[in-house]
Amino acid sequence: MRFSLSTATAVLAAAAFLTPLANGQLITEEPSVAPGPTSTQTPIPEPTAAPTPGNGPSPRGFTNFAFTEYQKLFVSDGVRRWAKEEQALYAGLYSLDLSVPWTSDKPAWKNLTYRSTGEGETAGQFGISKDNATLFFFDGKVHKYDVKTNTWAPDTSAPSLGNDSVPFEFADHIVTDPETGILHGFGPLVPLWTIADPEADGYLVSMAAFDPATGNYTYSYNTNSGGPNGTNPNSLVFSAATKKLYAFEWERTQNDSALFEYDTSSKKWTQLNTTGDAPTSRGGVCFAPAYGGTKLILAGGKSVTDTTGAKNAALDDIYVYDVPSSVWRKMANASKPYHGAACAVTGDFFIIWGGYNVYATGNYTANEDGPAIFNISANTWGTNYSPTPAGTPPSKDSSNKPSTASQTWAALIRGEMILLAAVVATLSLL
Known part of the structure; x- marks a missing residue:
């Protein structure tokens, strides 16, 4: 299963949870940076913070990320907040090995070769090929990273969209269909005044698809889509069980379900009528498929009920959504909040890393410890990771003995x- 989250769009578009950059700072902490377009931004020293265990990325939130079960979790870039009006963009690419055992204090991180993909830009949102050999980054061009050799291929020109003025881009989140290899994600916002009444206001959310086999990029929209709000960031996953996409709309203000299903064949959205312990309205969540896409895991985020930011609005709860029955189940809370974190699933294990554990006026505290590990079937949090098959209890979990x-x-x-x-x-x- 593969899943990814776009940082740049989420950070810049969702002012409700992150204010605009105060100083335009870019931090490049990696020693190995491949040749690429020159950036006008000057690297600065990293804000004082404890290093992440395992020589992994330094504390940050809203990284781009993607994973494949039993193989790797990739994280790229991110944002560091250390005061109300102080933040910086990180530039870097890392992998967390999901094929070997490790512990939270000694996770199997690896620092990978990184490159910039544009003037003043970082690597951008990305997806994984179905053979897990290539990462595809997008910023108007296609950039290919070879996982096995840790090298970058020459840039590929953006696919032609004919006379369409809509730019080639993935505006938010990229996930991979493991059967076809097609990368899906939210596409560019389509202004209503370009397709309807010139006086119309607002946007339609489009869905984009990129086929690595052919290099074809397409996007589609439906004027009666009934989909999530296109001006909000949305977390996206692909279910191999249903062969459909599922989006959780961030900071949904309506008092109804924030979960939507997208059929890639009919190109239509369906707002799901869920039951059980549904998550409250929130933004900055981590969302991932589990057990072949029969379940979806949603964790953390920031509550929308705290509009002043005067208190900690970061959340520590986690939910499991059963796709066949459309029922939410609240699970055991984590030991700390995770707002804007990266996550992955392998078998029974849900892994979450990074993000903020405090979100309040003048105080943004990033998680500085290693990845936290949640056993889905046992409903317990721990610090030991083992790539065991789904349904296999951890050997050290006394509750399962x-x-x-x-x-x-x-x-x-x-x-x-x-x-x-x-x-x-x-x-x-x-």
């Missing part, structure tokens, strides 16, 4: 069976 009484009865039963077998064998010799 048989009780002493049950072990005793099992031993007695085994003893009785052995004794019975011996008697039978003796009688057969008489």
Whole structure:
């Protein structure tokens, strides 16, 4: 399963949870930067903060990210806030190995070769090829990163859109169909005045698709789509079980479901009528598919009920959505909030990293520890990660071990069976 989150668009478009850049600072903390277009922004020293365990990315929120189960979680760029009007953009590319065991204090991070993709820009939103060999970055051009060799291929020109004036872009979030390899995401906003009455106001959300096999980029919209608000950032996942996209609309103000389903064949949205313990309205969530897309995991974010920002509005809760039944279930809260974090799923494990644990006026505190690990089936948080198959209890999780009484009865039963077998064998010799 693959999932990604766009940082740049989310940060710049959603002023409700991040104010505009105060100083235009760009931090390049990586020693290995591949040749690329020159940026006019000058790197500055990193704000004082404890290093992330495992030589991973320094504390930050709203990174672009994508993952493949049992393989890797990739994170790129991000935002560091340390005061009300002080923030900086990070430039960097990392991977977290999901194929080997590790612990939260010693996660398997790797610092990868990074390159800028435009004037004053960073690597942008990206998706993973279906063979997990290539990362595709988009900023009006296509930039290819080779996962195996840790190198960048020459840039590819933007696909032609004919006479259409709408730019080639993924405005938000990219996910991969593991069967077709097509990358899906939110496309450019389509102004209503360009397709309807010139006096019309507002935008339509479009969905974009990029086929790495052909290089074709397309986008589509429906004037009666009934989809999520296109001017809000939206978290997006792909379900292999239903072969459909699911979007959670950030900071939805209506008192109804924020979960939408998108059919890539009919190109239509459906607002889902969910039941159970639905998440409250929020932004900056982490959203990922699990168990082949039969369940969706949503964690953290920032509450929209705290409009003043005078108190901590970052959230520590986590929910599991069952796709077949359309039911939400609230799970055990994390030990701290995660607003604007990156996440991944492998088997029973949901992994979340980064983001902010405090969101309040004049105080933005980034999570400085290693990834937190949630066992979905056991509904418990821990610090040990193991790439076990779905449904396999962790060996060190005592809650999943048989009780002493049950072990005793099992031993007695085994003893009785052995004794019975011996008697039978003796009688057969008489």
